[in-house]
């Protein structure tokens with residue numbers, strides 16, 4: 677079978693309470709997937725669950741987990757053993773903006789746990805204890821900032837470089853083995869991300885429709901730049917040498933974080 681229904685119709689989505697993860701929840705529900713939605717905010721997860729169950733004939737479970745806490749990530753990973761997902765979408769993540777030494781160290785370290793450590797743990801469990809030979813899909817979240825160092829968001833950009841490299845490597849290992857892995861590399865997207873990161877994004881795309889494009893490309897490419905803005909910014913930057921990309925993004929990030937070049 678081709679298309680998004682080739683996977684078992686059961687998906688885990690982290691970061692499902694808002695933004696791009698929420699868009700995945702609606703797109704997969706529309707395609708008949710039962711879902712397990714993970715984030716910290718149980719109230720928002722329950723609202724989404726009730727809305728999805730009233731609109732589509734699917735079952736939705738919610739699981740409140742703080743993925744910056746290793747004990748909670750371990751609980752989620754242990755729970756995977758008794759589940760049989762066709763797809764995992766690991767959208768939970770956050771960023772920070774500012775001069776590195778002025779940022780809260782715990783926020784930076786927790787970011788590594790959410791954006792990278794939890795992703796490695798979940799992927800390891802999902803692949804190691806694959807239940808059968810049916811096709812599986814893994815959707816990971818890199819970023820436009822993950823292709824070079826980016827001043828004023830140093831840790832965040834480094835977490836996204838990690839995910840980009842991790843996705844490319846896993847895709848290389850499991851190509852032709854029935855596990856499709858994709859890295860989503862958006863430019864600025866209008867979600868709660870900017871507020872939490874302390875970044876003002878003047879020109880940003882809507883999260884709506886990102887899931888549809890990504891799911892269409894899953895299994896066909898390793899990296900997807902969803903929407904026009906991501907493609908325009910991504911392909912313009914990629915032609916520059918790495919040090920020049922860092923210079924350009926320093927100017928852009930300076931505007932987003934300080935309202936000036938920083």
Ligand SMILES: NC(=O)c1ccc[n+]([C@@H]2O[C@H](COP(=O)([O-])OP(=O)(O)OC[C@H]3O[C@@H](n4cnc5c(N)ncnc54)[C@H](OP(=O)(O)O)[C@@H]3O)[C@@H](O)[C@H]2O)c1
Pocket residue numbers: 690691692693694695696697714715716717718720741742743744766767768769770771790817818819820861862863864865866867868869870872883
């Ligand atoms: N927006 C952008 O411009 C942009 C650009 C490139 C890449 N991305 C990436 O895209 C992904 C989705 O981001 P988004 O734009 O949709 O942002 P968002 O609207 O802020 O969504 C982030 C999601 O992650 C969850 N989350 C955050 N911290 C968590 C934690 N400690 N434990 C568990 N869940 C946590 C949030 O839920 P709770 O708050 O309920 O926990 C929320 O559901 C992220 O990986 C982000 O880095 C975003």
